[in-house]
Amino acid sequence: MTFIEKLSAAWSANNSLLCVGLDPDVARFPLHLQGQPDAIFTFCKEIIDATAATACAFKPQIAYFSAIRAEDQLEAICDYLRKNYPQIPIVMDAKRGDIGATAEQYAREAFERYGADAVTVSPYMGFDSVAPYLEWKDRGAIVLCRTSNAGGSDLQFLTVDGVPLYQHVARLVADKWNTNGQCALVVGATFPQELAQVRSIIGEMPLLVPGIGAQGGDIQATVNAGKTANGTGMMINSSRAILYAKPDQAAGEDYAQAARRVAEETRDAINRFRI
Numbered sequence: 683m684t685f686i687e688k689l690s691a692a693w694s695a696n697n698s699l700l701c702v703g704l705d706p707d708v709a710r711f712p713l714h715l716q717g718q719p720d721a722i723f724t725f726c727k728e729i730i731d732a733t734a735a736t737a738c739a740f741k742p743q744i745a746y747f748s749a750i751r752a753e754d755q756l757e758a759i760c761d762y763l764r765k766n767y768p769q770i771p772i773v774m775d776a777k778r779g780d781i782g783a784t785a786e787q788y789a790r791e792a793f794e795r796y797g798a799d800a801v802t803v804s805p806y807m808g809f810d811s812v813a814p815y816l817e818w819k820d821r822g823a824i825v826l827c828r829t830s831n832a833g834g835s836d837l838q839f840l841t842v843d844g845v846p847l848y849q850h851v852a853r854l855v856a857d858k859w860n861t862n863g864q865c866a867l868v869v870g871a872t873f874p875q876e877l878a879q880v881r882s883i884i885g886e887m888p889l890l891v892p893g894i895g896a897q898g899g900d901i902q903a904t905v906n907a908g909k910t911a912n913g914t915g916m917m918i919n920s921s922r923a924i925l926y927a928k929p930d931q932a933a934g935e936d937y938a939q940a941a942r943r944v945a946e947e948t949r950d951a952i953n954r955f956r957i
């Protein structure tokens with residue numbers, strides 16, 4: 683099964699466009715996990731178990747692991763996901779971009795070492811820097827297009843041949859790079875107008891849409907701008923708002939239960955605008 687087929691099946695099976703981001707920041711962990719040698723694995727496992735029924739994808743952010751020499755725990759989390767939730771795609775958020783020979787190694791890292799279904803990549807170095815990921819025909823390459831941060835405008839909004847650069851990226855990926863139907867694009871929920879522009883350029887290609895939750899993107903505007911004709915087409919990511927949801931003490935919640943509650947609320951808020 684290819685990445686896109688797996689994603690489509692997860693959209694239907696879980697009736698969800700929510701991508702749960704795994705950005706484990708040990709400083710924000712519950713006290714009982716702090717200082718434990720496998721704290722990251724335990725934290726992520728409990729979040730995964732609590733939210734898997736609400737998710738169409740999980741997106742580990744590699745820097746949160748590599749910064750503290752915890753790649754072994756990322757491997758263990760990816761193994762756990764593949765064994766226990768094989769129907770939910772793993773999107774490795776690494777935002778890679780380098781010459782072809784180096785990209786081949788980054789592709790092996792994402793797809794072989796971690797067994798990810800897709801990886802985020804930068805288009806900045808051009809087609810030969812993305813081609814090595816596309817050699818993995820059953821995996822996905824998710825190309826940065828219009829990122830959610832304010833500084834994304836510094837380059838992505840520059841006018842080139844009368845058109846903003848991010849629209850060139852959308853057209854290039856849709857028309858030239860996506861020969862095997864394995865590409866997707868990143869467009870931030872913080873820019874719904876640009877999201878609608880990108881959707882009009884790329885047809886049904888999936889979008890990874892970060893920026894709801896902690897970054898304040900509007901869910902209604904996001905879904906209206908980015909959905910496809912059948913009410914799918916997006917992995918709408920939320921990380922911190924789910925991972926560090928405040929437990930409702932009165933209801934006796936722990937952090938994983940709070941994460942489940944917020945994930946369910948977010949999935950439902952998205953679903954309200956899909957039809």
Ligand SMILES: O=C(O)c1cc(=O)[nH]c(=O)n1[C@@H]1O[C@H](COP(=O)(O)O)[C@@H](O)[C@H]1O
Binds near residue numbers: 831895919
């Ligand atoms: O590629 C990404 O995932 C990404 C692209 C982008 O434009 N903006 C963005 O926030 N992200 C990632 O999406 C996640 C957003 O996290 P929250 O703001 O906590 O929901 C982080 O892991 C970011 O690295």
